[in-house]
Amino acid sequence: MYGSGILAGLGVTLKHFVDSYVDDLKFLGQRYYNSTALNQRQGTRGKGVFTVQFPEEKLETPERFRFIPFLLYDEKPDGTHEDRCTSCGICAKVCPPQCIWIKRSNDPVTGRPVPQPAAFYIDIDICMNCGYCAEYCPFDAIKMDHDYELASFDRTSAHIFDKQKLDKPVAYYASLRPTDYAAEEKVRAEEEAKKAAKKADAASKAAAPAAA
């Protein structure tokens, strides 16, 4: 029959329409601001069309989501901060748009470089969020953030992040990416143990000839 194709198509539209409301009824009274509903309705079993009420409610970003790097520091028991960055420059070298500037600090007495950055800048207007800096950093010192709401009123002054703005505690990273953090800590612990075992081994070897 001529026109049956259009009718069949309209049937699909109608189905989408009905589906949306059936699902709405299922979550009656708790349609918004409810993470179960959000997950279920956005999930593979969800039907119909569903609107997330941004910015009042936001979809959770997955752990690996990457947006603008930040620098990590360890908090020592005495309250001081210790940078993980050793200013080796790998992140600045691997950065595709070259948006990282690192100033290496030198020992005032000997003049030799010390493993700590004197300054660290990232131009977030240039950063392309590729995540290479975090991927290739050998010290887990730079990681990608989740904070994507960076709009500001003055791009000329606010968009070059300096070290103060980039520095964030390791605990923040652990809350952002628990899985990655756990895996990295495991590797760290293993390496520490290996180092300790080597030291102990060397110490016992050194002690052995003395005993003999």
Add this chain to the structure above:
Amino acid sequence: MSATAPPVAAAPANLVEHFPAGVVADTRKGYEGYVVGAGQLLEVAGAIRDKLGYNYLSSVTGVDYPESNQIEVVYHAYKTNGGPGLNFKVQADRNDPIVPSLVGLYPGAEFQEREIFDMYGVRFDGHPDLRRILMWDGFAGYPLRKDWKEPFFEEDLKPFASRWPGGDVRRSEELDPFGANVQYPPQFDPYEWTPETDTAIYKLIQPKAGNGNGGHLKTDKLIVNIGPQHPSTHGVFRMVVVLDGETVVDLKPVMGYLHRNHEKIGERNTFLQNMPYTDRLDYLASMSNNHAYALSVERLMGVKVPERAEYLRVLMVELTRICSHMWAIGFLLNDLGAFQTPALYAIKEREFILDLFEATAGSRMMCNYMRFGGVSRDLPAALRDGNTMDFLRDLVNNRLSYAIDELDRFLTHSEILRLRCIGVGVLPAEKAIAYSAAGPLLRASGVDYDLRRADPYSIYDRFDFDVCTRPNGDVYDRYLVRIDEMRESVRICQQVVAGMPTGGEILAGKPQYNVRVPAGESYGRVENPKGELGFYVVSNGKTNPWRYHVRAPSFVNLTLLGEVCKGHKIADVVVILGSIDIVLGEVDR
């Protein structure tokens, strides 16, 4: 549809045997193919096409070698019935490069030769319309020549020395202030300038316009500029159309509005730094772009990709194909005037796929997922609030095929769609091959050419799938081929999910941030959703590529736009453009 057996991999023909005079094998280390004398080019290329059967000219590009004072034009020709390609080159004097044009033999070379003219200043003898294509008239110099430097030039190669250990930060705008960030050719005054290119186009197409259509109505010819920012088209793209009444007499695409000299940036970058830039080419199919670039560099490096990484790559690439075809269909309907509803239904399932990309690679569209010798990350253990593998199984076994069926039910038999699409923009098979059309465009014309089958790469030889073709070559068939291909992609994904090895390496060797790539040339190509995507990479043994060329399917597919649109109504032009499915990020590069 047809399921042809994989062709027997025959060695490429030996050109020296056929042409002892004027052709020598390229003996430089790591190079392949033949060097043809400029005088013999037409004769040799004619024989390559007609006698040896290399009827498909995939890529034409230039390379600058200032040391030997030469500019080389590199051709890659293939057979549409499969097998390895033939690579031949012409060397021209850098001071006055002239090369005979191959447009007469392979019309698909038209835009690519214009691009070489634009970027290298090589003049193609016998080219019907040799004008700049991506740059404007007020642009000084040939940007891809090695001695050309941009006004805000910092250094030849990355990484730049100012970044570390000095770390003297400057905003790029301070280095590159407004007014000083352009170079004009001598005697060029931008305030007095009238666009010559436009006058040239009008001159070029005007004489062909008829005076009235010969019918009982007297009609006037009219030049209409569609674009550069036509709503519902696919980006900043312009079509100059000559109309006779409502009928299109001639059409010239004008592009380059989104040009950023991707290839120059690519030659400044290190090999690895190019990977995230490839995402920005066809931004709807970043995984495929990654794959093609990784393949071409891996060929030079000679690394073997671990099993699980291959499976992950194929999974991601096929899911990308589904996304991209969904977009293409949704936007085709937009172009037809069915605004928004079909497009939104089509991209509904895309959310799931992009969620998977985001959870795995960290970004929805700019994935930057693949590395040389593997992929960057394995699948996450959990996605949203469930197990990733459960999510994936649910997606490929139920959800996607259901969505494709629904789209099929929604659109395929709609009388309005059929009326607007059947018989519109017909592209016969011979013409499609001659114009180097690729992808769904080529297969909808009945040419059984899919790189996954014709020149298998990665692990595609292990999967059971059909190459989808349709016989008529009109807009409707292109739509149908896309629907069919999505089904085949789902089939491949199902096999990948079922057969994926659990655990194991995902990256061969240690992750390296700066790789030295052995000297040589390599042309890696994949079947992108839009067509054949190729990366021609030349390495001189250092950490930055000497030449980095993108054979973009959208760009080459546009060569035939004018040809296909002739004789149709103005309203059909947008639909035909929609059915070619271009992405301007890739056209303009």
